[in-house]
Amino acid sequence: MAALGQHAVSKVKNAESQLVQEWIAALEASGGTRNVKGDELKADTREFLQLITSSLENGAGTAIGAAQWEDTRQFLERLSRNRAQMGQDSSQTANFIFALKGPFFALLQKEFASEPQLLAEQLLQASELFDALGLHTIRTYQASREAVIRRQQEELLELSTPVVKLWDGVLALPMIGTLDSQRTQVVMESLLQRIVDTGSEIAIIDITGVPTVDTLVAQHLLKTVTAIRLMGADCIISGVRPQIAQTIVHLGLDLQGVVTKANLADALALAMRRLGVTFTKAQ
Amino acid sequence: MDRIPILQMGQFLLVTIQVDMHDQLAMTLQDDLSERISATSARGVLIDISALDMVDSFIGRMISTISGLSRIMDAETVVVGLQPAVAITLVELGLTLPGVSTALNVERGMKLLRERVAAQ
Incomplete structure (x- = not known):
């Protein structure tokens, strides 16, 4: 042309x-x-x-x-x-x-x-x-x-997965939003890295902000818990709402001896007990 | 042929893996370790794998085997220093190392061993 x-x-x-x-x-x-x-x-x-x-x-x-x-x-x-x-x-x-x-x-x-x-x-x-x-x-x-x-x-x-230090040796990860495999990967990596960096013994995963828990989400959670255990730290899952607890039972999901707590305060109290820290109210 | 040194610390044995594990080396370590446990009547074995940045299914199985055989010979095994990437790989491979105790670092691992032995 x-x-x-x-x-x-x-x-x-x-x-x-x-x-x-x-x-x-x-x-x-x-x-x-x-x-x-x-x-x-x-x-x-x-x-x-x-x-x-x-x-x-x-x-x-x-x-x-x-x-x-x-x-x-x-x-x-x-x-x-x-x-x-x-x-x-x-x-x-x-x-x-x-x-x-x-x-x-x-x-x-x-x-x-x-x-x-x-x-x-x-x-x-x-x-x-x-x-x-x-x-x-x-x-x-x-x-x-x-x-x-x-x-x-x-x-x-990155923004949606902050790892916060609650106490010396206690890390918390407040999860917000749906858990998919890509997010689980990012969460796992950042949490495990922080565990190594801070030498924390206990990690608390708070799932108050996770709207639904189905078999896939449960599987992702279990993977994270297992990886944390392999590292030699312990994991507590907190923020299990009544509806989510019902769904988990209805689906017949086995959380394989993962410690679960209703809210973050209970989880923190348990972590403190394990670390041997006791609180007394000032008179 | 190269070997992984096994150090004795009181009633515990200390194994620090600092080279890339190949299958033959893993087998040798397994044999050596069982010999040493029997010879020293050690109460605990501490395996430090913090220098390993790659663990395949064979090494994963070796760790499980060592843990199992030392339990039979009345020694506790604690694996310390798993790297985050290694932990993720093992989970993705479906290797959850059941029956193997883990700790974050050598210090914590020794503490755990002492507690276990004292409890017996």
């Missing part, structure tokens, strides 16, 4: 500053410049136009996978990443490319007014090129958004 004619490319190059102006105006009209600083926008548009023209001058076609488009692709990837972090949505980001279409077509129309056939061909080429570039932008935008979401999920996972 023929690329944009060199004639057209040189025209674009000559009219660069005018194109940029019209482009920015179009961007502003479409609301795509929200949160973007004026200078930044100007620099971005100018750089992009220069990249396009230089690629076209090198004889690049409309297939943007080609090596000549490498710089442009990288520029767009950087741009969409920035936009994704700024919190712009996908249409605003893609608009960056599509807003150039209007001024670009107007220029072509003006230049090739006398040759309708050539004009139509050039317009088709330009249209294909912009569509491809726009799609590439959206693809990268989506990928960076997904990366942001993944990172947030991981952070949430």
Whole structure:
């Protein structure tokens, strides 16, 4: 497929500053410049136009996978990443490319007014090129958004499993939310590591915040308890609500001699007794 | 051929595994240990595996076997210093080491051994 004619490319190059102006105006009209600083926008548009023209001058076609488009692709990837972090949505980001279409077509129309056939061909080429570039932008935008979401999920996972030290030798892990295998893994790792670091003898897992306990959750809990025992520490499960106790019995789950307590206070009292710590009320 | 040293500390035997265990080494340790328990009439065995960052099912079974055979010879076994990653691996493998006593570190392990022996 023929690329944009060199004639057209040189025209674009000559009219660069005018194109940029019209482009920015179009961007502003479409609301795509929200949160973007004026200078930044100007620099971005100018750089992009220069990249396009230089690629076209090198004889690049409309297939943007080609090596000549490498710089442009990288520029767009950087741009969409920035936009994704700024919190712009996908249409605003893609608009960056599509807003150039209007001024670009107007220029072509003006230049090739006398040759309708050539004009139509050039317009088709330009249209294909912009569509491809726009799609590439959206693809990268989506990928960076997904990366942001993944990172947030991981952070949430870390946040939701704090290991707290209740007493010298007693650790507690208040669990909140559903227990799945991935979370159990994170919980197990952080709890076991803390047991080693602090040399604690007793770990209390508080499941007050766990909405339901089914066979899978019970299995995960048992795994954690077994791992803690293997390390040479002891484990108490606290916060077993009446409904959960009923479910466990109804399901016929065997907690294999795991010590369970109704609430954290009872568990702590038991831990203290095991450590040989006694409290007396001051008179 | 390399061997894992078995140290005597009073009425206890101390085994510190500091190299990667391969199967032959594990078998040798098992034989040596039973010989030493019988020769010294030790009351307890303390196995420190804090330097092991990988334990497979064979080593897991060896630990269970050692624990079982020393119990028959009237010696308590305590395994100390399991790394978190090792504990997780063992649980995932379904090896819960039933009948094996564990402790966090050597100090706690010795305390546990003394308590057990004093209780007898």
